[in-house]
Amino acid sequence: MPSISQSTSSGVLASIDCRSEEAFLAGHKAGAISIPAPELFARMHELPMRSEPLALWVDASTQAQAQAFLTDKGYRIIQTMLWTETLAQQLALNNQLETGAARTYLWQPAPLIEHFVKDIMPRYQIQAGQGLDIGCGAGRDLVYLAKHGWQMTGIDHLSGALQRTQDLAVHNQVTVTTLQIDLETADNPLANLPAHSFDLIYGVRYLHRPLFPAMQKLLQSKGVFLYQTFMEGCELLGGPRNPKFLLKQGELASLFHPATILVDDIIYLNDGRPMSAFIALMPDSVQPHIPSLWLI
Structure with missing residues (x-):
């Protein structure tokens, strides 16, 4: 029987988009999930293990709240990206811009x-x-x-x-x-x-x-x-x-x-x-x- 582990770390940062759901649906980094900053507490069960480093995608209205909450909960934020139109264009040029609902998740079952x-x-x-x-x-x-x-x-x-x-x-x-x-x-x-x-x-x-x-x-x-x-x-x-x-x-x-x-x-x-x-x-x-x- 194969070994079972609760860690799914692949060397790729877990990406969490803390902007509004509407902003996420309009465009987001490929592979990111959407948890708006005001909903982080209620949706902690959707976060990855604390051992997983995070990349945050934020705007000016959500950056401080998201960083403070996740840091306080023991998460290690490796990268914080402030969303701008220029950033969206760069992602599109690199085929890294998605629209619509998230196509992945970061939480794990038993x-x-x-x-x-x-x-x-x-x-x-x-x-x-x-x-x-x-x-x-x-x-x-x-x-x-x-x-x-x-x-x-x-x-x-x-x-x-x-x-x-x-x-x-x-x-x-x-x-x-x-x-x-x-x-x-x-x-x-x-x-x-x-x-x-x-x-x-x-x-x-x-x-x-x-x-x-x-x-x-x-x-x-x-x-x-x-x-x-x-x-x-x-x-x-x-x-x-x-x-x-x-x-x-x-x-x-x-x-x-x-x-x-x-x-x-x-x-x-x-x-x-x-x-x-x-x-x-x-x-x-x-x-x-x-x-x-x-x-x-």
Whole structure:
């Protein structure tokens, strides 16, 4: 299995255009994304990792705000370009001027989600279908899957998180469904969803064990269950410390027997905390994958 890393640095500066959306649509540096300076705080989930150096594209009204905010958040700004008509003409002459919506993004999904799309789906000939994100947060994983053909539904109890998810979907030209549900106050908060209606169900950095039986019932035959969350051992390295938020080694394989286990590994954050990397195919079409060890 190929190594998985959360760093996508390619030696090319991550370009963020902090002018207004209207100005961006009228013309921008090829490869740049649009996050107007006043929206930076609300759209931090669209920024790259702090280790990625930035190039900013600004005008006189946005330069100070953008530079101050990103510097304060720990980003390293290598280049700041003040947008002028002359600059636009130079970009056009070099075939570096684009118009319309951004054609790229700088944020990243969870490593296991990316591995699933790029490696597991083609290896086991898994076709995109209906997907469910349990505890979707700001929606990066859900939107990433939608960009790769999945028809995605995301659940969270926070209306603000669901709004960020919808905004991220709009910025990335995909459509997703969001549901505001408190997943921890009812015997089966997923009861209103039709049984066997999803081809993929997953959770990332979220654990509420009473949901597992309900999630199994929602999966179609040959549906995929994917989970990446904190494991026992994190309590020794900063948290979470509560056992109810920490998976035990082998716990998911036992719970989802007799599903075919495609991945059952432990991966590690940069600070050493262990996380699950678990992908299972509900009975029964492919041979199990031999586990390996990843470092992220």
